[in-house]
Amino acid sequence: MSDSSGGSNIVVETTQRILRDRCTPALVNEAERGEFPAALWETLEESGLTLAWVPDEFGGAGAEIADGFGALRAAGEHALPLPLAETMMAGFLLARAGIACPAGPMTVAPVHAADAVQVGADGTLQGSARLVPFARWAGHLAVPARRGGEACVALVALADCAVKPGQSLAGEPRDGVVLHGVRPLELAAAPGLDADALGVLGAAVRAVQMAGGLERTLNMALEHAVTRVQFGRPIGGFQVIQHALAQFAGESAAAGAAADAAAEAIAAGAALTDAEVVAEVAAAKIRVGEAAGVGAAIAHQVHGAMGFTYELSLHQVTRRLWTWRDEFGGEAAWSIRLGGIAARAGADALWPLVTGTH
Amino acid sequence: MPVSFRFDPVQLPPEAVALREEVRAFLREEIAQGSFSPLGTGRESSWSPEFSRKVAARGWIGMTFPKEYGGHGRTHLERYVMIEEMLAHRAPISFHWVADRQSGPVILKYGHEEVRRDIIPRIMRGEASFAIGLSEPNSGSDVFAASVKATPAPRGNRDGWLLNGTKIWTSNAHRATHMIGLFRTSPPTKENRRFGLTQFVVDMTTPGISTRPIINLAGRHEFNEVLFQDAFIPAVNMIGERDMSYATATAELAYERAGPDRFLETISVLNELVRSAGPEPGERLAEGIGREIAHLKTLRRMSLSVAAMLQAGKTPAVEAAVVKDLGTNWEQALPGRARGLLPPAEGDESYAAVMRFNTLIAPKLTIQGGTREVLRGIIARGLGLR
Numbered sequence: 001m002s003d004s005s006g007g008s009n010i011v012v013e014t015t016q017r018i019l020r021d022r023c024t025p026a027l028v029n030e031a032e033r034g035e036f037p038a039a040l041w042e043t044l045e046e047s048g049l050t051l052a053w054v055p056d057e058f059g060g061a062g063a064e065i066a067d068g069f070g071a072l073r074a075a076g077e078h079a080l081p082l083p084l085a086e087t088m089m090a091g092f093l094l095a096r097a098g099i100a101c102p103a104g105p106m107t108v109a110p111v112h113a114a115d116a117v118q119v120g121a122d123g124t125l126q127g128s129a130r131l132v133p134f135a136r137w138a139g140h141l142a143v144p145a146r147r148g149g150e151a152c153v154a155l156v157a158l159a160d161c162a163v164k165p166g167q168s169l170a171g172e173p174r175d176g177v178v179l180h181g182v183r184p185l186e187l188a189a190a191p192g193l194d195a196d197a198l199g200v201l202g203a204a205v206r207a208v209q210m211a212g213g214l215e216r217t218l219n220m221a222l223e224h225a226v227t228r229v230q231f232g233r234p235i236g237g238f239q240v241i242q243h244a245l246a247q248f249a250g251e252s253a254a255a256g257a258a259a260d261a262a263a264e265a266i267a268a269g270a271a272l273t274d275a276e277v278v279a280e281v282a283a284a285k286i287r288v289g290e291a292a293g294v295g296a297a298i299a300h301q302v303h304g305a306m307g308f309t310y311e312l313s314l315h316q317v318t319r320r321l322w323t324w325r326d327e328f329g330g331e332a333a334w335s336i337r338l339g340g341i342a343a344r345a346g347a348d349a350l351w352p353l354v355t356g357t358h
Numbered sequence: 359m360p361v362s363f364r365f366d367p368v369q370l371p372p373e374a375v376a377l378r379e380e381v382r383a384f385l386r387e388e389i390a391q392g393s394f395s396p397l398g399t400g401r402e403s404s405w406s407p408e409f410s411r412k413v414a415a416r417g418w419i420g421m422t423f424p425k426e427y428g429g430h431g432r433t434h435l436e437r438y439v440m441i442e443e444m445l446a447h448r449a450p451i452s453f454h455w456v457a458d459r460q461s462g463p464v465i466l467k468y469g470h471e472e473v474r475r476d477i478i479p480r481i482m483r484g485e486a487s488f489a490i491g492l493s494e495p496n497s498g499s500d501v502f503a504a505s506v507k508a509t510p511a512p513r514g515n516r517d518g519w520l521l522n523g524t525k526i527w528t529s530n531a532h533r534a535t536h537m538i539g540l541f542r543t544s545p546p547t548k549e550n551r552r553f554g555l556t557q558f559v560v561d562m563t564t565p566g567i568s569t570r571p572i573i574n575l576a577g578r579h580e581f582n583e584v585l586f587q588d589a590f591i592p593a594v595n596m597i598g599e600r601d602m603s604y605a606t607a608t609a610e611l612a613y614e615r616a617g618p619d620r621f622l623e624t625i626s627v628l629n630e631l632v633r634s635a636g637p638e639p640g641e642r643l644a645e646g647i648g649r650e651i652a653h654l655k656t657l658r659r660m661s662l663s664v665a666a667m668l669q670a671g672k673t674p675a676v677e678a679a680v681v682k683d684l685g686t687n688w689e690q691a692l693p694g695r696a697r698g699l700l701p702p703a704e705g706d707e708s709y710a711a712v713m714r715f716n717t718l719i720a721p722k723l724t725i726q727g728g729t730r731e732v733l734r735g736i737i738a739r740g741l742g743l744r
Contacts, residue, residue, distance in 0.1 A: 215362050222361065222741055242738035243731070249741055250684045253363040253677075257663065258656040260367050279655075286652035335648030336641050342651055343644060347633035351446045351625075354654050355378070 011063050012070035014047055019078040025313035031081035032171035036137050041082055041105060050084060051101055054091035059101050069208050069263035076212030076324075079316040081172055083107050083134035085205050090142035092201060097153035097190035104139040107132055107158075109177060110195055111202065111327050117154075117179055117195070119147035119187065125154060125179040131327075135163050135175035143179065144195045145187075151194040154184035170319035197272035200281050202328030204262040207284040210292045210324050211259035213317045214252045217299040220314055221245060224303050241302060248298040255291035258284040275341070276356055282338040289331040292321040361741055363677050365663035374439045381443040384416065389447070397708055398448030398626050399715040405533060406450040407484065413444075414484030419454050420462055427466065427478040434669040438618070438662055445622040452530065457481045460613045461488035461538050465559065468598040468606050473559055477536070489531040491539025491560070491584065495524060499732050501540065502552040502604060506586060508541035517593035519543075519558065521566070521586035529726075531582040532569045534562055544601045552604035557597040564589045576718040614727055616664035616678035621657040621685030623723060624692045624716040628654070630709040631696045646699040650692065657685050676740035683733040690723040692716070 022040050031037050044050055052068040054060020068088055075084050083105045090106035109129035110117065117127040125145055135141065141156040156179065164176035225236030225245060235241050262284035265277045296318040300307045307314045325331070342350055389396055393409060413419055421437040423429025444451050462481045465474055480486035497503040506523030521541060531537060537560040544554035560567070566589030572581035598606040628650055635643050660681050667674040693716045702710035724730040738744055 219361065222743070225743065236743045239735075242741075242743045243734040245741060245743060246683070246734035246737035249363060249737055250680045253365055253680055254656050254660065254684055256362070257365045257659045258652070260365075261655065261659055264367055279651075282648065283652040283655040286649055287656045290649075290652075331649070332645055335645040335652065337644075337648065338651055339639065339644030339646065339648030342632055342647055343635055343639045344637050346637065347629045350629055350632050350651075354446075354651065354658060355442070357375070 009067055009070070011049070011052065011067035012074060015049060015071040015074040018043055018047065018049075019074055019080060023078040023080050025316060028079050028081050028313070028316045037082060044082065044084060045103070050087045050105075051091045053088045054095045054101050058091075058095040058099075060091055060095060065267035065269075066263060069204075069259075069267070072205055072208050073212035073259070076209030076320070077216040077317075079170075079213065079216075079313075079320055081170075083138055085209060086133050086138070089198070089201055089205060090140065093142045093144065093153050093190070093193055093198065094155060094186075096193055097188040099153065099155050099186045099188050102140050102155070105134065105137055106140045106142060107134050107138040108198060108202070109135075109141055109143050109179075110198070113195070113199060113329065113333070115195075117143050117145040119145050119152060119154070119184075123187070124181050124183045125156070126181075128176065128178045128180060130176050131166060131168075131174040132177045133168075133327075134173045135161075135177050136165055136173050140185075141177065144190070144193055144198050145184075146194065147187075147189075150189055151191055151197075152187055153190040153193055155186040156182055156184050168319075168323040170316070170323050172320075172323070174323075192271045192273060194273075199328050200272040200278060201266065203285040203334065204259075204266050204281045206324040206327050207255075207259045207262050207281070207288040210288045210321055211252075211255040213321050213324070214255045214288075214291060214295045217295060217314065217317050217321070218245075218248050218252045220317075221248065221299045221302040224307075228304075235302070244298050244302065248295050251291040251295045251298075255288040255295070258287040258291075279338060279341060279353060280356070282334040282341075285329060285334045286331045286338065289325045292325050296321050363680055363740070365660045365677065366666070367659075368435065368662050368666045370435055370439065370662075371433070374433070374436045377436050378439045378443060381418070381440050385443060385447045385449060388412070388449070394448070394450045396448050396626065397630070397712050397715075399711050400450075404448075404450045404452040405530065407453050407487075409450045410453040410484035410487075412484075413449075413451065413454065414482060419458050419484055420478065420482040423462060423466060423478060423482065427474055428482055429478070434665045435662070438665040442618040442622070442658070445618050446625055448626055453487045454481065454484050455619075456488040456490060456530075456534075457486055457536075459617060459619075460490075460610050461536070461559075463613055464538065464557075464597060464606075464610050468557075469559065470594040470596065472594045477559065480535075486536055487530070487534045489528050489534040489537040489562070489582075489584075491525045491528055491531070491537045493525065493527040495526050498527070499729050501607075502546075502555060504540050504555055505542050506539070508543050508556060508558065508591070511590065513590055519591045519593065519596075521558075521560070521589040521591060523586055525584040525586075526582075527572070528569075528582045528584050529580045531562065531584045532571060532579070536560060536562055537584070538597065540603060540607075550604075554601050555603045556600050557603045557606070558591050559595040559597060560589070560591055564591065566590065575721070576715070611728070612664075612668065612673050612675045612678045614678075615682040615733075616661055616674070618658065618661050620682045620727075621654065621661070621689050624689045624720065625654075626712040627692050627696050627716050630712045631700060634700060634702070634706055634709045643699050646695065650695070653688050657681065657688060661685070676737060679728070679733045679736040679740070682728065683730060683737065686723045687730065690720045693720055 048061030051060035052063040056062045086107040109132045115129045162178040168174045262281045265280035421432040425431040508519040511520040543556040566587045570583040571579045
């Protein structure tokens with residue numbers, strides 16, 4: 001048992017402190033109405049969090065990968081309506097491709113496996129990307145693009161692209177971005193950093209955000225269960241509610257453990273498409289996604305009609321859980337991939353696949 | 359106050375990684391020699407004193423027991439790796455399993471010195487096996503309602519107790535050398551209905567103890583009724599303090615509930631499903647397999663984290679209940695989900711055999727060692743709802 005708000009290091013503590021004070025339910029609702037929370041963004045940027053995954057020499061904060069994931073778990077907890085995760089991922093790609101990171105909010109594409117981007121013979125990009133997170137609020141986009149058989153990372157100014165507004169279930173910007181004919185500001189060969197690599201990183205990031213969000217909704221449900229009185233006692237006194245919340249706590253704990261595994265695998269430094277990294281991230285996205293489904297459902301059931309209103313802030317987290325569940329590959333896609341890996345390895349290699357090398 | 363259960367990441371030390379290879383090599387050799395089948399469906403195959411003695415000879419029973427008592431003084435993480443390999447390969451370890459998992463540690467922690475010196479070396483040699491004497495005809499999930507009596511009764515110059523009554527659902531009581539049982543030594547008090555129960559180490563060859571088989575729905579004899587009729591137990595066999603077992607029983611549960619045995623009992627279904635699916639399953643089958651692996655990897659990680667908590671000297675009773683609840687629900691549902699993905703085809707003998715066997719044993723998984731409902735109550739208490 002632990003106080004979930006307690007971070008163990010300065011990066012996570014700083015994020016928790018900023019978000020606890022500043023990322024209020026009112027701010028999240030304002031962002032949904034279309035107001036970019038510029039002041040909060042500036043605070044995050046000044047703290048160095050936005051470029052946590054960029055080494056000093058590329059203009060970043062050079063934090064540990066694991067600490068960056070810790071910050072993103074906090075962002076998930078607080079339903080942060082800003083492209084912190086996306087800017088961190090963009091920085092991750094750009095720095096590894098040897099491209100200096102611009103300031104301001106960034107995002108990444110593609111989020112969905114079918115959206116491939118190529119570099120044409122004239123050096124402009126071909127293709128487009130759907131449901132790009134926060135594209136209309138971001139200045140730049142980092143995009144893995146294929147130049148012939150070669151993996152490259154392109155830095156694109158979003159001002160150069162046609163951006164077609166859309167939104168997620170949580171009311172966050174998820175925009176279509178037309179890259180066709182756009183000339184990147186920078187383009188660099190980046191072996192191993194293809195769209196699949198971004199998919200792995202994105203899946204790990206979403207798993208970690210969901211784990212944070214689930215823990216938050218669990219605590220909201222617990223709080224509600226001990227304060228809401230019906231039939232003469234707090235509803236948390238009823239065994240049927242206790243068992244539902246116990247199940248929820250198990251799902252949330254499993255999500256936390258699975259997300260840790262994904263973060264740890266990436267932090268260990270192997271290539272994102274390394275077989276063991278892929279297996280850990282796949283398992284995490286699947287397990288956390290399932291937990292998000294079960295947990296959000298129990299959170300809403302425990303909250304009753306109140307939880308179904310816009311007024312209560314439960315939806316700020318649950319609608320994000322449902323969004324993140326689908327992004328960078330849903331459970332079905334990752335399950336097919338993980339099952340395929342296991343089938344090719346064969347039954348006698350199944351247990352070693354489960355244990356990994358540790 | 360925000361609450362959550364924390365299962366911190368664990369990095370296995372190099373000695374545990376090396377041990378894994380050693381255990382895998384041992385198991386490969388044993389399987390090759392026909393010492394057991396990794397399908398785990400043999401009629402009495404999981405109870406094998408002979409195999410247990412081989413494991414003992416390798417130093418893999420009592421790994422965490424202190425050197426002072428002839429133990430190996432190794433870490434819980436090393437033991438974790440050893441047992442998960444044994445369980446994943448369905449090695450026949452029932453003979454020493456309970457002794458190694460909980461009876462030994464409990465005797466070491468709360469037992470009388472004389473009993474420790476006597477029993478611990480026997481456990482370590484693979485000669486002592488334990489049954490767990492908790493349930494009674496009127497005391498199942500409600501453990502603290504136990505009524506089998508222990509009455510003070512000196513015999514000659516020895517202090518001791520006479521046991522009278524009936525235990526039931528006692529797995530392996532007919533073949534275990536010992537039992538740790540829970541007995542009524544005083545009536546409960548108004549303030550504490552858990553008061554008045556005391557655990558004793560019982561030598562199963564003691565005159566006055568008899569067992570009657572109860573055949574389970576899979577046609578197997580594991581369960582027993584155990585009758586105590588003026589069975590004399592020396593006073594030194596008491597575990598902990600008289601009447602106070604409710605305080606020490608919780609520690610035992612942390613050992614009992616979070617291990618990989620709580621999610622690996624039906625693992626051969628997944629192994630054989632993958633084997634039957636072949637290298638290129640269709641999307642639907644691949645998806646189903648992938649989901650199970652995601653659950654399994656996560657359960658293993660949580661269970662390993664609890665092992666690290668034990669190593670750190672903690673008593674993670676609620677975390678252990680979380681792992682057992684998640685783990686047993688998963689392993690119980692596995693045969694049903696496998697059936698939905700790939701019904702065993704005619705001629706696919708291994709897959710059909712593990713499906714038959716595990717379908718039959720599945721109902722017990724969320725009952726033994728604390729029912730799902732009892733566990734959720736414990737978790738709810740941990741969440742501050744009780």
